[in-house]
Amino acid sequence: MTTPSGPGRPPAARPRVRTDLDGLPLFRGRAAEPGTIGLDCNESPFAPPAAVQAALSGAVQGLNRYPDNSSADLTARLAERHGVPPATVCLGPGSVGLCVQLIQITCAAGDEVIVPWRSFEVYPSLAGTAGAVVRRVPLTSGHALDLPAMAAAISDRTRLVFVCSPNNPTGTSVSRSAVERFLAEVPPDVLVVLDEAYAEFTEQEADPLDGFGLVRDLLRQGRTNVVALRTFSKAYGLAGLRIGYCLSAPPVAELLGRVAVPYAVGTLAQRAAVAALDCEREVRERCRHLTEERERVRAALLDAGWDVPVSGANFLWLAAGSAAEAFAAHCREQRILVRAFPGEGVRVTVGADTENDAFLAAAARFAPIDAGGAVGR
Numbered sequence: 001m002t003t004p005s006g007p008g009r010p011p012a013a014r015p016r017v018r019t020d021l022d023g024l025p026l027f028r029g030r031a032a033e034p035g036t037i038g039l040d041c042n043e044s045p046f047a048p049p050a051a052v053q054a055a056l057s058g059a060v061q062g063l064n065r066y067p068d069n070s071s072a073d074l075t076a077r078l079a080e081r082h083g084v085p086p087a088t089v090c091l092g093p094g095s096v097g098l099c100v101q102l103i104q105i106t107c108a109a110g111d112e113v114i115v116p117w118r119s120f121e122v123y124p125s126l127a128g129t130a131g132a133v134v135r136r137v138p139l140t141s142g143h144a145l146d147l148p149a150m151a152a153a154i155s156d157r158t159r160l161v162f163v164c165s166p167n168n169p170t171g172t173s174v175s176r177s178a179v180e181r182f183l184a185e186v187p188p189d190v191l192v193v194l195d196e197a198y199a200e201f202t203e204q205e206a207d208p209l210d211g212f213g214l215v216r217d218l219l220r221q222g223r224t225n226v227v228a229l230r231t232f233s234k235a236y237g238l239a240g241l242r243i244g245y246c247l248s249a250p251p252v253a254e255l256l257g258r259v260a261v262p263y264a265v266g267t268l269a270q271r272a273a274v275a276a277l278d279c280e281r282e283v284r285e286r287c288r289h290l291t292e293e294r295e296r297v298r299a300a301l302l303d304a305g306w307d308v309p310v311s312g313a314n315f316l317w318l319a320a321g322s323a324a325e326a327f328a329a330h331c332r333e334q335r336i337l338v339r340a341f342p343g344e345g346v347r348v349t350v351g352a353d354t355e356n357d358a359f360l361a362a363a364a365r366f367a368p369i370d371a372g373g374a375v376g377r
């Protein structure tokens with residue numbers, strides 16, 4: 001076989017792929033490890049409600065057909081629930097799929113995306129895929145988003161800002177008034193995404209964010225540069241189905257539709273999400289139980305001398321500093337998976353009661369090491 005080559009064109013040894021992607025981190029997800037307790041992915045420990053499982057079984061028969069590309073039923077349900085027009089609601093293959101689309105509609109090579117850091121680990125790689133430049137704005141010493149510093153980091157090249165609340169992996173939340181002050185500093189041509197993947201676990205009584213409520217109010221005032229993002233993966237326990245949604249101004253929603261992968265949100269995901277919205281009481285009760293468990297685990301960790309910020313999510317952040325990897329390795333030896341961020345801390349998901357007991361027992365067996373004061377026991 002000969003290698004085709006045009007005039008003046010040396011035969012290529014391999015496909016000419018983008019070399020600027022070489023440094024992108026590879027997202028590995030969890031490696032299946034039977035017999036371990038997985039507290040490393042912020043999943044729900046509960047199987048989907050029985051009514052959701054029944055809806056899934058009922059939908060199997062029609063899987064020879066493509067899904068409804070407009071997700072009309074689910075869109076209508078979400079619009080009704082949040083008191084907004086259907087044209088402002090978009091569905092995506094997980095909220096991470098919508099993050100990709102939000103970057104696609106705002107960024108070309110060289111444009112800037114601002115992210116708090118540390119935050120959801122895939123923001124930088126998704127932005128890098130578009131050739132965008134990522135500006136990471138450090139968290140405060142209290143592990144919270146530094147919104148004034150994020151506002152100050154905006155430049156003429158900034159196209160997109162991610163505000164993650166509760167923040168993954170630290171669990172800290174920002175208040176509505178802090179976000180409003182921040183938005184007052186953001187030029188109207190810069191898109192701000194309020195990523196609320198864990199909103200259902202937040203019990204902030206004073207001044208809660210509720211990004212959906214905020215975006216709805218802003219849309220009524222004609223402000224079009226803020227998007228609120230949520231998911232069925234966490235509180236609704238549908239991580240395996242991949243479905244998320246967002247609320248935005250209609251022109252933004254329209255563009256999100258243009259860049260969407262056709263039929264990306266499958267029939268099963270749509271049907272399950274509609275059924276899950278009908279199980280609101282059950283879902284709320286599960287979230288309440290998990291937040292109680294979160295507080296039980298946090299209290300025990302605080303008693304043991306760990307620095308654990310208040311969390312509004314279904315996970316806790318142990319600011320373990322240089323002990324992070326050793327602590328995660330110790331937990332792994334006890335067959336418990338937690339997520340280490342080397343040199344920074346460990347994120348542990350709130351699981352089923354017995355799983356949390358097992359984690360606390362493992363944590364209690366961790367030999368305290370001097371991590372420069374990070375493990376203050």
Ligand SMILES: Cc1ncc(COP(=O)(O)O)c(C=O)c1O
Nearest residue numbers: 094095096120168197231233244
């Ligand atoms: C802050 C944040 N946003 C978005 C996502 C994506 O969730 P999904 O794609 O499952 O909806 C996650 C998942 O862990 C997350 O932590």
